[in-house]
Structures are given as structure tokens and as C-alpha cells.
Amino acid sequence: MSIEKLISSKRQYSLWHCMMPPESKKHGCQSLPTDRLSNLPENVINSILMRLSLRRAVRTSILSQKWRYKWCKLPQLTLDYDLWVETNDLLSLSIKFTKIMYHILTLHSGPLTKFTLSISALKKFPKIGSLIYFLSRNDIQDLVLEFSKWNLYRLPPSFFTCSQLRHLTLQNCVICPPPAFKGFDMLNSLNLRDVTISFKLLESLISSSSLLGKLVLKISDTSNHIQINAPNLRSFDFTGCIKYISLGNVPLLSKLSLSCQESLKASEKCDFDIFFQLLPALEHLYLECGTVQFLVTGAAEVPRRLSSPLNNLKRFKISLGGLVDVSFALCLIRSSPYLQDIEIEAYDLGCEPVPTTNKVDEVFARFSDVTLNHLRAVQLEGVEGMELELQLIKLLLTKSPMLVRMLIEPSTSCHDYDKRRDKILAELTTIQPASTKAEIVVFDEYECYRDTM
Structure with missing residues (x-):
């Protein structure tokens, strides 16, 4: 039972x-x-x-x-909004929360290794200081603290004595440690979202965590230069407004996701060739909208290939916003001889003036000798049937002898959707794929066209 x-x-x-x-x-x-x-x-x-x-x-x-x-005696506890909205009593959330805190602080016994506190609905945080002190005394290892963006919570001194922390997630917190704080020696993963912290302190917190393997940063406010030094870092996910990111000492970094939203005027010049030279172990690369422009700011011209190939890159995802983005994507694709999986989001291609046929032909002529001998899967989303997109589809099909499947999802935001879809289908019939086993799938919410070449 x-x-x-x-x-x-x-x-x-x-x-x-x-x-x-x-x-x-x-x-x-x-x-x-x-x-x-x-x-x-x-x-x-x-x-x-x-x-x-x-x-x-x-x-x-x-x-x-x-x-x-x-x-x-449970070693893991989760306190979130669902905990008190299930009840039908008329007590305020703050009073309910106070009662819950009292029972935990007085009745819980034994080790408490993982604790999740998500109270973005509360305007006041009674007894939080006592709770964090309680956690620090119980050798907490996995801690999640999520507060309201309307009422940032300043972490108390006892938080910085949690010496056994392995995994830490903070949202809408003010981080200001005491002078004696030297970092979390045992920390393996760090997730900071919309926190208030100086960049000098953030860099120090990262570099002092010698075991740090996973880092997630979401910064809403415009930020300056941030330098990441983490010799054991394997995964880095950044979202926010920043002028420059320096990956100084990350020899083991295998997964990188960037969504940089700073305007070009505020961004610093970035030598993206050197940027990728510092990532010899990179296997998965995700570049969201705006990131390409962030990386190529100040570059006179996108080169045909990087000076050092990305020999470990297997999966590449990118959002395209124009001709420069396509040139950048082709540069990285050409510099990744063992690439197996490509995912392209083309939703923003219509935001820029449509390039002339001559400019499109000029870009793809520079990459006509691309070979993708290990590419097996391609997915293109938001395709509108523009010449730039069709040329990209043609290049990927004709240069990938091991391709197994290409999925094309036409954009549903176009007013002449049927006409654009038919254009894509007509273009596909004129292309002879390099792979004899390639399956081409054009998918939308109404019907699915399949063709095995």
C-alpha cells in the first residue's frame, strides 16, 4: 500500500x-x-x-x-510556493512561513545535506537568518536560495561559513562577504541569477573555488569586463549584458553557452580568434541571439577559418541575425573538422536589410571548399526561404557525405507562409546531397514533407 x-x-x-x-x-x-x-x-x-x-x-x-x-530526519528539504498555497487557511504567507521555519528549526534532527528555499512570493523574510545559521551548522552541501526581485535578500555572515557547500544556487541576493571570507573550497557548481555582487568579488569567488566544474551566470544589469579563471571548469552558461568576457584559464571547458545582450557601442573589441584558442577542450558550443555581434565587434573581416582548429567540437548551435552571422558560423564550422551536429535558429535574419545576391554569393564562395566529413544531423528553425538560407542549406547538404538527417522548420510568422514553404521545397529538389542516406524533413504544424535522397 x-x-x-x-x-x-x-x-x-x-x-x-x-x-x-x-x-x-x-x-x-x-x-x-x-x-x-x-x-x-x-x-x-x-x-x-x-x-x-x-x-x-x-x-x-x-x-x-x-x-x-x-x-x-530527511537529509533533503524543499520549501517553495506550493508548500503553503495548498492550504485553505486565511493566514498570510509570512505567518505560514514563520510557522514552517519554527517546526524545521525545532524538530529536524540529523544531517541536512540539501535544502531548497524558493520564496519569491514573500515580501518579508522572517527567521531567514536563523535558518541559514541552522544550515551552516548542519554541514549543508547543496543549497538553493531564491528570493523576490522586488526585495533582494542580503546574505548574513553565517552563510559564508558553509564550508561544505558543493552546489550553490542564488537568485535575487546581495552578496557581500566579510573580509575574512576566502571562498568555498568544496564548491563544484555555482548558479548565480540576478545577484548583486562586485565584479572583483565575483572573479575572486570563481577563482578561489578550485573544484568548480559548472558555472551559470545570469546578469541583468550592464556589466563591465569579467575574467573567468577556473582550471576545472567544464560547463559555463552566461546570459546577460556585458562588455567583454575573458576566459583566461579554462583548459577543461567542454560546454559553452553564451547569450550576450550588450549593445555594440558599449561592447569592447574582441579578438574571437584568440577567444577560441583558449578553449582546446570545447565539445558543445551554443551562441544565442546577439552573441555573434558581441564576438565580432571591431573585427575588420570574418576570417575563413580560425588559426587553431576546434578539434573536439561535436555540437554547434547558433542564432543567426544577418550576413555577418552566417560568415561567422561558416568560419566556426570550417574550423571544426569533427563536427557531428548543427542546430541553426534563423528567426532574426529578416531583421536586417536583405543582402544582394552578389554579396551572398561572395560569402559562400569563400567557403566553397568546406568539407564536413563527420556531420550527421542538421536542424534549421525559422527558415523563411531567403536566398541566404537556401545557400546555407545547399552548402550543408552538398558538403556532408555522412549526413543522416536534416530537419527544416519553416517560419510560421510570415504572411506568405505557403509561398515561402513551396520555395524551400522547390529548392530542395534541385540539390544533390553528398550523402546517399540523407533524409530531408520539412516540418510545420500542418504537414510534414519527407524525402530520402
């Missing part, structure tokens, strides 16, 4: 009735299926309870004396 059914049946039967042996039927006693959960090992029961919401886990305390305090 599941925990949910046991809780429900408790309203009508005692746990004694739930656990009565079959022989009791001979005496006319009504019984329910045997409770097999209570005798499970403690680590198994904890695993079950941690898959429930905290409210439901606490409700198991009504089952019996044996179950009364099992939730108090």
Missing part, C-alpha cells in the same frame, strides 16, 4: 487495522492490505519521502507513532 493511500485510510481506520494479519478476518474484524512500508530500511523510506512535497511528507506523521518524526 502506498503512503498516499495509508494517509487517506487513516481517516477511517487506525494503523492497527491497516496492519492486521489475514487471520483477524476470522474474528469479524475489518482489515486493509498489509502495510509493508513501515518495515523498509530507513534510507529507502527517506528516498520515498523525498519524492513527495514537504507538506505530504509531514502528513505521514499521522500514520503512527513510528512515522511521527520520520520527516524530521
Whole structure:
């Protein structure tokens, strides 16, 4: 019998009735299926309870004396908005939250390795300082703190004594550590979203975390130069407004995602050839809208290839916004001899003036000798049937002898959608793919055209 059914049946039967042996039927006693959960090992029961919401886990305390305090020993707790919106009482969220905090601080026993607190709906944060002090004393290893953007929370001194932290996520916090703070020695992943922190301190926090393997930064305010020095960093995801990013010491970085939104006037000159030279282990590269312009600012011309090839790059995703973006994408594709998977978002190509046929031909002529001997999958989204897009499709089809599948998703935002789709289909019939096994799929929400060449 599941925990949910046991809780429900408790309203009508005692746990004694739930656990009565079959022989009791001979005496006319009504019984329910045997409770097999209570005798499970403690680590198994904890695993079950941690898959429930905290409210439901606490409700198991009504089952019996044996179950009364099992939730108090859970090593992982999650407090989010769902915890108190399920109730129908009229207490304010702050009062409900205060009551919950009181029970956790007074009843929880044993280690607490993972704690999630997401309270963006609250305007006041009572007892948060006491809670964080409690976590620091319990050797917290995985901590998530998410507050409201309308009321940033200043982290207390006790937060910076959480010496056992392995994974940390902060949202809408003010980070201002005491002078004696030297970083988190055990930190493996760091996720900072809309936090208030000086760039000098941010760089110090990253560089002092020698074991840091995963870094996520979301910065809404315009930022200056940020330098990333993390010798064990393997994944870096950046979103925000910034003038320049310097990846100084990241020899193991294999996954890089950039969504840089700063205007070109404010961006500093970036030598993207040197930028990629510092990423010898790169395997996955995702460049969102605006990032190409951020990287090529100040460049006289996009080169045909990088001076150092990206020999480990397997997957490449990019958002295109014009002819320069296409040239940049072709440069990276040409410099990645072992590329296997390409995903292109073409939603912004119509934002710039349509390039003349001569300019398009000139760009693709520079890359006519591209060979993609390992490319197996291509996906193009938001295709409008422009000459620039059709030339790109043709190049990828004719230069990829190992291609297995190309998926083309036409843009649905065009007023002459049918005409543009037909143009794409007509163009495909004139192309002879280099691969004899290539499957071309043109997909939209109305119908799907397939062709195996």
C-alpha cells in the first residue's frame, strides 16, 4: 500500500487495522492490505519521502507513532510556493512561513545535506537568518536560495561559513562577504541569477573555488569586463549584458553557452580568434541571439577559418541575425573538422536589410571548399526561404557525405507562409546531397514533407 493511500485510510481506520494479519478476518474484524512500508530500511523510506512535497511528507506523521518524526530526519528539504498555497487557511504567507521555519528549526534532527528555499512570493523574510545559521551548522552541501526581485535578500555572515557547500544556487541576493571570507573550497557548481555582487568579488569567488566544474551566470544589469579563471571548469552558461568576457584559464571547458545582450557601442573589441584558442577542450558550443555581434565587434573581416582548429567540437548551435552571422558560423564550422551536429535558429535574419545576391554569393564562395566529413544531423528553425538560407542549406547538404538527417522548420510568422514553404521545397529538389542516406524533413504544424535522397 502506498503512503498516499495509508494517509487517506487513516481517516477511517487506525494503523492497527491497516496492519492486521489475514487471520483477524476470522474474528469479524475489518482489515486493509498489509502495510509493508513501515518495515523498509530507513534510507529507502527517506528516498520515498523525498519524492513527495514537504507538506505530504509531514502528513505521514499521522500514520503512527513510528512515522511521527520520520520527516524530521530527511537529509533533503524543499520549501517553495506550493508548500503553503495548498492550504485553505486565511493566514498570510509570512505567518505560514514563520510557522514552517519554527517546526524545521525545532524538530529536524540529523544531517541536512540539501535544502531548497524558493520564496519569491514573500515580501518579508522572517527567521531567514536563523535558518541559514541552522544550515551552516548542519554541514549543508547543496543549497538553493531564491528570493523576490522586488526585495533582494542580503546574505548574513553565517552563510559564508558553509564550508561544505558543493552546489550553490542564488537568485535575487546581495552578496557581500566579510573580509575574512576566502571562498568555498568544496564548491563544484555555482548558479548565480540576478545577484548583486562586485565584479572583483565575483572573479575572486570563481577563482578561489578550485573544484568548480559548472558555472551559470545570469546578469541583468550592464556589466563591465569579467575574467573567468577556473582550471576545472567544464560547463559555463552566461546570459546577460556585458562588455567583454575573458576566459583566461579554462583548459577543461567542454560546454559553452553564451547569450550576450550588450549593445555594440558599449561592447569592447574582441579578438574571437584568440577567444577560441583558449578553449582546446570545447565539445558543445551554443551562441544565442546577439552573441555573434558581441564576438565580432571591431573585427575588420570574418576570417575563413580560425588559426587553431576546434578539434573536439561535436555540437554547434547558433542564432543567426544577418550576413555577418552566417560568415561567422561558416568560419566556426570550417574550423571544426569533427563536427557531428548543427542546430541553426534563423528567426532574426529578416531583421536586417536583405543582402544582394552578389554579396551572398561572395560569402559562400569563400567557403566553397568546406568539407564536413563527420556531420550527421542538421536542424534549421525559422527558415523563411531567403536566398541566404537556401545557400546555407545547399552548402550543408552538398558538403556532408555522412549526413543522416536534416530537419527544416519553416517560419510560421510570415504572411506568405505557403509561398515561402513551396520555395524551400522547390529548392530542395534541385540539390544533390553528398550523402546517399540523407533524409530531408520539412516540418510545420500542418504537414510534414519527407524525402530520402
